[in-house]
Amino acid sequence: QQQVKQSPQSLIVQKGGISIINCAYENTAFDYFPWYQQFPGKGPALLIAIRPDVSEKKEGRFTISFNKSAKQFSLHIMDSQPGDSATYFCAASKGQNFVFGPGTRLSVLP
Amino acid sequence: DAGVIQSPRHEVTEMGQEVTLRCKPISGHNSLFWYRQTMMRGLELLIYFNNNVPIDDSGMPEDRFSAKMPNASFSTLKIQPSEPRDSAVYFCASNHDGKGTEAFFGQGTRLTVV
Numbered sequence: 001q002q003q004v005k006q007s008p009q010s011l012i013v014q015k016g017g018i019s020i021i022n023c024a025y026e027n028t029a030f031d032y033f034p035w036y037q038q039f040p041g042k043g044p045a046l047l048i049a050i051r052p053d054v055s056e057k058k059e060g061r062f063t064i065s066f067n068k069s070a071k072q073f074s075l076h077i078m079d080s081q082p083g084d085s086a087t088y089f090c091a092a093s094k095g096q097n098f099v100f101g102p103g104t105r106l107s108v109l110p
Numbered sequence: 111d112a113g114v115i116q117s118p119r120h121e122v123t124e125m126g127q128e129v130t131l132r133c134k135p136i137s138g139h140n141s142l143f144w145y146r147q148t149m150m151r152g153l154e155l156l157i158y159f160n161n162n163v164p165i166d167d168s169g170m171p172e173d174r175f176s177a178k179m180p181n182a183s184f185s186t187l188k189i190q191p192s193e194p195r196d197s198a199v200y201f202c203a204s205n206h207d208g209k210g211t212e213a214f215f216g217q218g219t220r221l222t223v224v
Binding site: 098 | 152
């Protein structure tokens with residue numbers, strides 16, 4: 001029930017393309033769904049987050065789509081840039097109980 | 111604020127030795143988390159402190175691991191004795207449980223046990 005599944009494991013996108021990463025959770029008690037971005041040698045940093053009372057949240061080129069009934073959420077990166085190349089983690093939390101997905105390594109080719 | 115500060119950034123030690131990792135959370139934060147990151151298992155929560163008290167240590171792998179938070183500005187994660195399978199990147203993160211839910215991560219300590 002605590003598991004968060006994430007796919008794909010790795011993703012290669014051309015510059016200007018759309019990157020899509022999907023996550024699924026099981027525990028319906030989760031009420032906060034953040035995405036973290038991690039560059040090599042750095043700690044994860046919050047990118048964008050959503051709560052289940054909305055179905056979509058957009059911040060610049062980054063959009064979270066949330067499907068509460070399916071218990072799924074996804075990250076869309078529009079106009080992907082080489083600087084977006086990093087590992088992306090979805091997470092689900094209730095209070096201070098954070099559960100992270102296994103991560104997606106994104107490579108954006110110039 | 112300088113963010114969450116971890117030391118050392120890299121640690122190489124021999125099997126059987128004691129290893130101590132250190133963390134200074136962001137000032138004003140009252141929650142602190144220790145995570146371990148490996149390719150195989152991803153990010154795993156080891157232990158969570160709130161107001162310097164350990165709340166959830168169910169992720170601590172075994173008795174060789176121990177964590178302390180003697181005050182609001184310092185925490186340690188100790189491994190004694192260390193084993194090669196402990197090789198990983200260890201992250202400390204902090205937040206304030208009453209002011210949003212984002213966890214702020216340090217830059218991590220890369221531990222290699224040979």
